[in-house]
Amino acid sequence: xxxxxxxxxxxxxxxxxxxxxxxxxxxxxxxxxxxxxxxxxxxxxxxxxxxxxxxxxxxxxxxxxxxxxxxxxxxxxxxxxxxxxxxxxxxxxxxxxxxxxxxxxxxxxxxxxxxxxxxxxxxxxxxxxxxxxxxxxxxxxxxxxxxxxxxxxxxxxxxxxxxxxxxxxxxxxxxxxxxxxxxxxxxxxxxxxxxxxxxxxxxxxxxxxxxxxxxxxxxxxxxxxxxxxxxxxxxxxxxxxxxxxxxxx
Numbered sequence: 086x087x088x089x090x091x092x093x094x095x096x097x098x099x100x101x102x103x104x105x106x107x108x109x110x111x112x113x114x115x116x117x118x119x120x121x122x123x124x125x126x127x128x129x130x131x132x133x134x135x136x137x138x139x140x141x142x143x144x145x146x147x148x149x150x151x152x153x154x155x156x157x158x159x160x161x162x163x164x165x166x167x168x169x170x171x172x173x174x175x176x177x178x179x180x181x182x183x184x185x186x187x188x189x190x191x192x193x194x195x196x197x198x199x200x201x202x203x204x205x206x207x208x209x210x211x212x213x214x215x216x217x218x219x220x221x222x223x224x225x226x227x228x229x230x231x232x233x234x235x236x237x238x239x240x241x242x243x244x245x246x247x248x249x250x251x252x253x254x255x256x257x258x259x260x261x262x263x264x265x266x267x268x269x270x271x272x273x274x275x276x277x278x279x280x281x282x283x284x285x286x287x288x289x290x291x292x293x294x295x296x297x298x299x300x301x302x303x304x305x306x307x308x309x310x311x312x313x314x315x316x317x318x319x320x321x322x323x324x325x326x327x328x329x330x331x332x333x334x
Contacts (some may be wrong), residue, residue: 094160101135105242108304117224121145124189130196134161141170150174186218193225198273210288217329229323230278290327
C-alpha cells in the first residue's frame with residue numbers, strides 16, 4: 086500500500102505551501118501539540134518530513150520521522166542532507182527508537198485515513214500510545230466525519246473530496262489534489278467520530294478532544310477571512326487529540 090505514495094513526494098511538498106495548509110492546518114496542528122521546545126517527538130506517517138523539519142525549527146528535541154513509503158523518505162532525507170536539522174527517519178516501527186515511553190508527543194497527520202479496517206486503526210493508534218510517556222499527547226488528523234458532501238466544496242483550496250460508497254466506518258472516499266500542474270487521486274477511508282474515539286481508548290489513550298481549526302492573522306491579512314470561512318465551517322479533515330493513559334487512571 087505504501088508504494089502508491091512513492092511518486093507523490095513533490096506534490097506533498099508543494100501542497101504544504103497552499104494557503105489553507107500554511108495559514109490554517111499547520112497553525113492548528115501546532116496549537117494542538119502545545120509547546121514543542123525540548124520535547125521528544127515521533128512523526129508518524131511523516132511523508133517528506135515537512136512537519137518533522139518544522140518541529141526542529143521550533144526547538145523540539147529529538148524528532149523521529151516514521152513512514153512506510155521509501156519514496157517519501159528519500160525526499161525527506163534529501164531535504165535533511167541539504168539543510169541538516171537533526172531529524173532522523175525510519176521505516177522500522179519496532180526499532181529501539183520506538184521503545185515504550187520514548188516520546189513526549191506523537192503526530193499523525195493524515196495517517197488514520199489510510200487504514201482500511203478497525204484492527205489496523207487500533208494498531209496505528211497503539212503505535213503512538215506505546216511510544217508515548219504516560220500523559221504524552223497524540224495529535225492526529227482523520228477525514229472529518231462530517232465532511233461536505235459536495236465534492237467541489239473544497240476546490241478553492243486545491244482539493245476535492247467525495248464518497249465512492251455510502252458513508253460508514255472504513256468506507257472509501259476519494260481525495261483529489263488539484264492545484265497547479267497536479268491532478269492526483271488518492272483513496273482514503275472514512276471513520277466516524279465514535280469509532281476514532283473507541284480506537285484511541287482501546288489503544289490506551291484518554292482525555293480525547295476535537296479542537297477547531299484556526300487561521301493565522303497573516304493568512305487573514307493576505308487572503309481574507311472570507312476565503313478561509315467555508316473550510317472553517319466544514320473542514321475536510323478533523324484534528325483529534327488524545328493523551329496516553331496515566332498509571333492508575
